[in-house]
Amino acid sequence: AQKITQTQPGMFVQEKEAVTLDCTYDTSDPSYGLFWYKQPSSGEMIFLIYQGSYDQQNATEGRYSLNFQKARKSANLVISASQLGDSAMYFCAMREVSGNQFYFGTGTSLTVIP
Amino acid sequence: DAGVTQSPTHLIKTRGQQVTLRCSPISGHKSVSWYQQVLGQGPQFIFQYYEKEERGRGNFPDRFSARQFPNYSSELNVNALLLGDSALYLCASTGGLAGGAGSTDTQYFGPGTRLTVL
Numbered sequence: 263a264q265k266i267t268q269t270q271p272g273m274f275v276q277e278k279e280a281v282t283l284d285c286t287y288d289t290s291d292p293s294y295g296l297f298w299y300k301q302p303s304s305g306e307m308i309f310l311i312y313q314g315s316y317d318q319q320n321a322t323e324g325r326y327s328l329n330f331q332k333a334r335k336s337a338n339l340v341i342s343a344s345q346l347g348d349s350a351m352y353f354c355a356m357r358e359v360s361g362n363q364f365y366f367g368t369g370t371s372l373t374v375i376p
Numbered sequence: 377d378a379g380v381t382q383s384p385t386h387l388i389k390t391r392g393q394q395v396t397l398r399c400s401p402i403s404g405h406k407s408v409s410w411y412q413q414v415l416g417q418g419p420q421f422i423f424q425y426y427e428k429e430e431r432g433r434g435n436f437p438d439r440f441s442a443r444q445f446p447n448y449s450s451e452l453n454v455n456a457l458l459l460g461d462s463a464l465y466l467c468a469s470t471g472g473l474a475g476g477a478g479s480t481d482t483q484y485f486g487p488g489t490r491l492t493v494l
Binding site: 266295297299304305306307308309312353357361362363364365366367368369 | 409411417418419420421424431432434464466468481482483484485486487488490
């Protein structure tokens with residue numbers, strides 16, 4: 263089974279609008295971390311936001327917030343007030359305490375329309 | 377502060393050749409991981425090193441090897457290159473202990489090395 267599933271290959275959003283990128287994960291480990299990365303066309307993976315499995319509050323970092331629903335095993339990224347520079351690939355990733363690697367999803371390509 | 381650096385940025389090789397990719401982690405980070413990202417896919421884990429020891433290995437053939445030096449920099453070697461090895465190779469460093477899943481275990485990535493095998 264896939265550890266990380268991103269079901270939206272491509273998304274479009276109007277500039278200044280909010281957008282939600284979906285991510286579901288699969289683990290039996292009680293302790294894990296969830297991460298979102300942005301990958302512009304240049305190729306570099308840019309860390310956006312982190313959520314720990316024991317965190318009670320949803321994580322927020324500026325215009326980024328993570329909608330964490332533990333029972334549903336989902337960790338959706340919400341980008342508010344989209345900007346043209348937000349156009350990029352977005353990857354959801356997970357790391358389990360029991361393992362030594364990050365598992366990445368297949369990514370969602372976000373295009374912000376002026 | 378300097379981020380993760382990788383060299384070279386681009387590389388073109390032919391089938392059967394060998395290649396060495398280099399990575400320097402963020403200052404103070406002791407763990408380095410390597411990933412292969414084929415066009416249109418997410419990164420796939422190859423290796424993790426922590427304190428110069430291999431702590432994890434992904435599902436890659438023995439043609440792939442790596443090592444970490446006393447200054448925590450790392451090299452990824454790929455022998456007998458195949459066309460399918462063409463990809464972006466990403467290096468990531470983390471300040472946390474190997475196997476952790478806390479915020480300090482966030483991986484910070486370098487710009488990558490784009491390898492083309494002809």
